[in-house]
Amino acid sequence: MSDLRLEDTVFEDLKKTFSTISDRMDSARRTLRGADGSAVGESGLVENVHEFADEWGFGIKQLGKHTQGAVKMINKIGEEFGKLDHDLAESLRTKKKDK
Template sequence: MSDLTLDDTIFQHLKTTFSTISDRMEATRRSLRGADATVVGESQLIEDVQDFADEWGYGIKQLGKHTQGAVKMINTIGDTFDKLDLDLAESLKAKKKGK
């Protein structure tokens, strides 16, 4: 290995955090979708509550998609870093052999 280092726990922590966010967002979206707006009574208020739940449900779904995308990007960064680290180590070995 070369002197280039990056603690893998950073990537694991980020993946865990973003995965947790995605799971919580999905649970919230399901809760909003299942909310009974009729308990508020008045028909216009019921409609407003349902509209709110629909809009927030869509937004939460989009946030969940973005957090899943972030996890994929973190994986890509980690894989790329590992490859670069190995390439650097190999180039240092080759340079030492060439002396």
């Protein structure tokens, strides 16, 4: 290995955090989907409650997708960093052999 170091735990912690966010968003979306607006009484208000739940459900779904995308990007960064570290170590070995 070279002197270029970044602990794997950094990537694992980030993935765990973003995965947890994604799971929480999905749980909130499912809860909103099951919202019963009839408890508020008046039909216009019931409709507004259902619209609110639908709109927020969509927004939460989008946030969940973005957090999943962040997890994929974190994986990619980790892979590329590992390759870079390996390449740097190889280049240092090659230079030592050339001397």
